[in-house]
Amino acid sequence: MGFVSNDYAVWLNGQNVTSRLDPLLTSIKATRAADAAADTCDISLADADGRIALPGERAPVLVFINGARVFSGFVSDVTASFGKGEGRTIDVSASSVQNGSKVTEPVLRSADNLSFTDAAKQWGEKAGLSVTVAGSIASVTRPYWIMQNESFMSWGQRMAREIGASFKILGSEAYFVGVNEGISGSGKTLTPIDAVYGDNLISGSISPIISRPKFKNVEISYFDVQKGRRVNVPVETGIDDVDTALRTVISAADEAEAKQKAQAIGKQSDREKGGGSVVILGAEYAEPEAICNIRGVRPGVDGGYRIASVTHELTKSGGFLSTLDIKQPQGGAGTDTR
The missing domain is CATH 2.40.30.150 (Bacteriophage T4, Gp27, baseplate hub, domain 3)
Structure with missing residues (x-):
């Protein structure tokens, strides 16, 4: 291709539009982050004579580089820029989350005595998603789960923070995987x-060294009904060069949930060192x-x-x-x- 030596392809609305975009394409940028529920992609085109038709809202987009799919999602924004001496450009932004779908619809739901895997799969299915849960978080259980007038996307982001997970939505699929466990958050094989x-x-x-407050232990409390008092649950973070503890104001429903939340904070502390x-x-x-x-x-x-x-x-x-x-x-x- 005449654009660069690397092979690329762009599909829009099920059609390969690479040959039409190639003379006008100035850049493609695709971003995937472990702590973001959505992948993003920006495609910038020269638009001197306005000959490219604007893509439709939520039109499906696929981007490949050197044969590998680096983005799959839907058109979210289209922006025209122009000015004297600057020319005209069209920027097409896309997200792996389809805005306007049930994924972003706030609902109120609850469930008793389920594993996180079962709760996520049941509620994901109601939002039109096929959910995969992998790593240590798959065995997490709670006596009570609640979606507090939240969308599945918002609930997933909150759960990811609470149990130490990476949460990703890619079209009709959603992934929850344990962070720092060497598991891909997008279903792909991880290559060093x-x-x-x-x-x-x-x-x-x-x-390689960031000196910030760090802790050997994280302590989160819960109210023990049988003992009639609050109990602190300490969890080691894996950081051994200090002898301090983080005693948070975060509370939990029971001992198991307290451990889950403390472990999530510990993982993040280790990650940020x-x-x-x-x-x-x-x-x-x-x-x-x-x-x-x-x-x-x-x-x-x-x-x-x-x-x-x-x-x-x-x-x-x-x-x-x-x-x-x-x-x-x-x-x-x-x-x-x-």
């Missing part, structure tokens, strides 16, 4: 990414929750990091690049043994 200085690593800024971002030559298979291995930068920085988000960008000026936001240093990162 090597970012090597002098090879595919273009630029970056990494803080270092991080940064790197730009590498395009890696269409890069996914959040995979490990990025930094090599050749310097001792203490080199090592493994958890990928938190990925942005694939294809441009006429720069070709195909991937920006990785990385967290949770491991494998020697953060320690200079010299």
Whole structure:
């Protein structure tokens, strides 16, 4: 193709429109983040004579780079920009969540004595979604679940924070997976990414050590009816270089829920102990929750990091690049043994 050396394809409303867009396309940017329920995509087109018809609202969009699907979703916004000396452009924004569907409809629901997997699948089905739950969170159970005038999307985001999960909606499918467990939040196989200085690593800024309040234990309380008093439930975070505890004002319904919430906070604390971002030559298979291995930068920085988000960008000026936001240093990162 004449755009860049990397192969790409754009499908709109079930039709391959790549050949029509190719002369006008200036950039494609697709972003997937572990802590965001929706993937996003922005397609920028030159629009000097207005010859491209505007896509319809919620029209299905598929984007492939080098044969790999990097985005699947629906048109959400179309913006025309123009000005003297600037020319005219059309920017098409898309989201993996279909706005206006039952996924975003607020409802009131409750269920007793179900596993999180069963509750998520039942309520997801009512919203038109097929739900997959994977990792340690699959066995989470509670005596009572409630959707408090929330949409399934809002409930899923709240549950992800409470039980330590990554939540993703991709069209008619939804995924809940345990964070920091090496499981893809989009159903794809996770491939470790090597970012090597002098090879595919273009630029970056990494803080392998971030000194912020951190805790060896997290304590959340619940009211024990039999004992007639509040009980604190301590959970280790996995951070061993401090001897402090975070005693939160968050309360839980019972001991099991208190442990779940404390473990979720602990996972997040461990995840935030270092991080940064790197730009590498395009890696269409890069996914959040995979490990990025930094090599050749310097001792203490080199090592493994958890990928938190990925942005694939294809441009006429720069070709195909991937920006990785990385967290949770491991494998020697953060320690200079010299």
